Amino acid sequence: MTDADERRPPPAVVRNRRRAGPAALPGPVRRAAVVGPAADPGAPSVAEPPGPAGRPSPPSEAPEDAGAGVGGAPVGADTVGELLRERTADLQRVKAEYDNYRKRVRRDHLAVREIAVANVLTGLLPVLDAIDAARGQGAVTDGFALVADALEGRLCALGLAAFGTEGDRFDPSLHEAVAHVPAPPGTPHPVCAKVHRPGYRVGTHLLRPAEVTVAQPPD
Incomplete structure (x- = not known):
């Protein structure tokens, strides 16, 4: 050893005194140390096969009973x-x-x-009375007769029906007696001897009773 070697300082030695943790370990070894079972270090670890995309497979579930009813009870016939x-x-x-x-x-x-319909036809009854009066005087002729016939035809198409003719049996629900005359001998019941004004009805609705003279048989 020369004098130059004796004067040269010794080489510096760097020592890392920090304890090696999981972060300082390699990847596979670090994962095994963090999530692995805390068992015997010498025992080999059994890893579960990874599922799709590296995830562990979920535990298998038992299929439900297809014949079970409400609350799991079977439904019978x-x-x-x-x-x-x-x-x-x-x-x-x-x-x-x-x-x-x-x-x-x-x-x-x-x-x-x-x-x-009954309300409308009730308002037209005076028109029909005027036509009947004019017909009785012989004034319903030519064009007026055509108008009267057309009006009466349309009203009949709506269900308007006239009633009350001489010789009909008197019915208090349909006829209004304005006068009484003695009936011929042998008449069994009162009859309409004369019709002063006809009555009208639509279906079961009575629009107006017929005004008649009643022939009353003797008691």
Whole structure:
């Protein structure tokens, strides 16, 4: 050793005194140290096979019983038959209610229509009385006769019906007696001897009773 070697300082030694943690370990070893089981270090670890995209496979679930009913109880044939009978009865009841509702609505529509037509025709009865009076005087001729016939035809098409002729049996619900005369012998019941003004009705609606002279048989 020369004098130059003795004067040269010794080389510096750097020592890392920090404890090696999981971050300082390699990737596979670090994951095994962090998430691995805290078991015997010498025992080999058994890893689960990864699922799709590297994820562990979920635990398998047992399939549900296809024949289980509510609450897991099996449904028998008697229970199914009882449910079927209940649903059938419900459908029949709903259908009957709907049929009754449809009939009621149709009946109400017809009643409203008859009332509306009756109100209109009641306002036209004086016109018909004037036509009858003019016809009795022989004034319904030529063009006026055509108008009168057309009007009476259209009113009949709407359901207007006239009643009250001589010889009809007297009915207090349809005839209004304005006078009484003695009936011929042998007449069994009162009759209309003379019609002063005809009556009119639409369907079951009485618009006006007929004014008549009643031939009353003797007691």
